Amino acid sequence: MNIRQAVSPPKAGPLRGKEMSSLEIKHDVNIAIEEGKISYIGREYVEAYQYIDGSQLVVMPGFVDCHTHIPFVGSRSSEFIMRLSGKSYMDIMRAGGGIISTVKEVRKASATSILADSLSSLDSMLSLGVTTVEGKSGYGLDKENELKQLKVLRALDSIHPVDVVPTFLGAHAVTDEYGSPEEFLDLMAGIFDDLVELTDTIDIFCENGVFDEALSRQYLMKAQKKGFKVKLHADELSSSGGGRLAVELGAVSADHLISADNETLVLLAESETVATLLPGTSFFLNEPFAKGRKLIDLGAIVAIASDFNPGSCNIFNPFFIIFLAVSRCGLSVEEAINAYTANSAKALCLEKEKGMLEVGYDADMVLIRAEDYSEIVYNFSRDLVEGVIKNGNRVR
Structure with missing residues (x-):
């Protein structure tokens, strides 16, 4: 009152x-x-x-965090120290760290232990005003463990006050057990029919050295033919074509965009694809920040989110993310609030009920x-x- x-x-x-x-x-x-x-x-x-x-x-x-990597287990604090000594994200990944190290932890963990860790994270996020989150798989990288993560997300949504929106990110990285990225993506596409009751959205890490633009296109088009919505980790570490591909395919969102070139920014601004900025990742990795001011001035739909994950952004505080969006990406306070509410709800197709x-x-x-x-x-x-x-x- x-x-x-x-x-x-x-x-x-x-x-x-x-x-x-x-x-x-x-x-x-x-x-x-x-x-x-x-x-x-x-x-x-x-x-x-x-x-x-x-x-x-x-x-x-309530804040809508439209990009997190819940659920996961384990710590990658040692990698943070490695980065302080000069190692890059891709250096650590090629050495067997990064995403693959969390995959090993998730594969060993029971669904119950993953659920318990994730409940604790959601408790903390809720206490800061985050009332809706997107959670991604992507730390299983095989059928059994990808489905395990998605089932944990379904359980989290049913038992925790926070609304949890699941996304399939099986195409997150390639482990040594697969012969090639092509072979791995064929395996992940083979899971699509098992996902219908667990998610309606497919994501991919479109990046040079992971899944290039051509492979990402083939994979996401298969997902669309099955009726899934698509989104991309796009142009994070290099200008890899992910943002352009997101526009071409009519993706719900293109996320990161740290390295997106001017042509990509213009294409996004002329599209219905949400440009989701993740300034916490730039801060955590000591990398450049996405060109939020330019995207807004061009007329793009800009959202912001945390990218909360164990390796590249161990941050979920929405007030700090908003501070970074304002002080580093060039947004005004008003733009940042809209980006973390109405536009982030749009990035999850929840704009008619949240934000x-x-x-x-x-x-x-x-x-x-x-x-x-x-x-x-x-x-x-x-x-x-x-x-x-x-x-x-x-x-x-």
């Missing part, structure tokens, strides 16, 4: 260009919730069985102790969250 500021994107995603710099801000309003949905926003008094005093609070939609404070939308909200929403960037390292509401229930 009597909320100091109710802050929301002005409309459902996708927002692009100048739209991204606008927020709908309402002062001294009440928000009513019924059956997990927002049922009223306004200044009239509403009868309820429970009230929350919002007079000292900024209320925003806004609007009647009929899911009652997913983060309650922030602040005088103004802009303080979330200045005070990103503080404990700002007074409470989190998920599906109408106060969960913190």
Whole structure:
């Protein structure tokens, strides 16, 4: 009741260009919730069985983290030290570290232990206002363990308050047990029929030295023929053609884009593909940051997400990710909020139910102790969250 500021994107995603710099801000309003949905926003008094005093609070939609690598187990802290001594991401991967080291841990682990670790991560994310996440497989790299990860994601969605959206990332890396990338992708494509009850989206790590543009195209076209939506890890470590391919195939999103060339940025801006920026990864790897300012100025649909994973970005705090988007990628505070709510919901095809404070939308909200929403960037390292509401229930 009597909320100091109710802050929301002005409309459902996708927002692009100048739209991204606008927020709908309402002062001294009440928000009513019924059956997990927002049922009223306004200044009239509403009868309820429970009230929350919002007079000292900024209320925003729950953050939608549209790119994480939950579920996983194990630590790769030793690789962080290796990078500090000058080793690159690809150097570590070629030496048997990187993704492959987590694959070994996931293959050894039971589904129960993977579930337990992931529940702990989701608890922490929820306490920071993240109410929806995408989780990816990709640490199994064989049929048994890829399906194990996807089943864990299904279980997480059923038992944890956070909504968990699963994506199949079997095409994440190639282990030594396979003769070639082509052979491996044929194996992964052979799993597609087993995925129908577990996910509707296929992802691939399109990168020089992993799966090049031509192989990625063949693989994703097979997925589309089976009725799956597609997305790509694109142009992360090099300008590998992933962003161009995402536009060509009408992908839901192209993620990373650190190394995307100007032609790719223009193509993305003229498309319906969401350009998802992951500034935490650039920070964690000490790499350049994606050209967020240019993408927005060109008119692209820009989202931001954490890329939370054990190797290249052990970060899931949305306030820190927003700080990086503003201070390193050139976004305004307003653009970053829209990118982590309405546009990130669009990246998960959930724009009609999440990412806004609007009647009929899911009652997913983060309650922030602040005088103004802009303080979330200045005070990103503080404990700002007074409470989190998920599906109408106060969960913190």
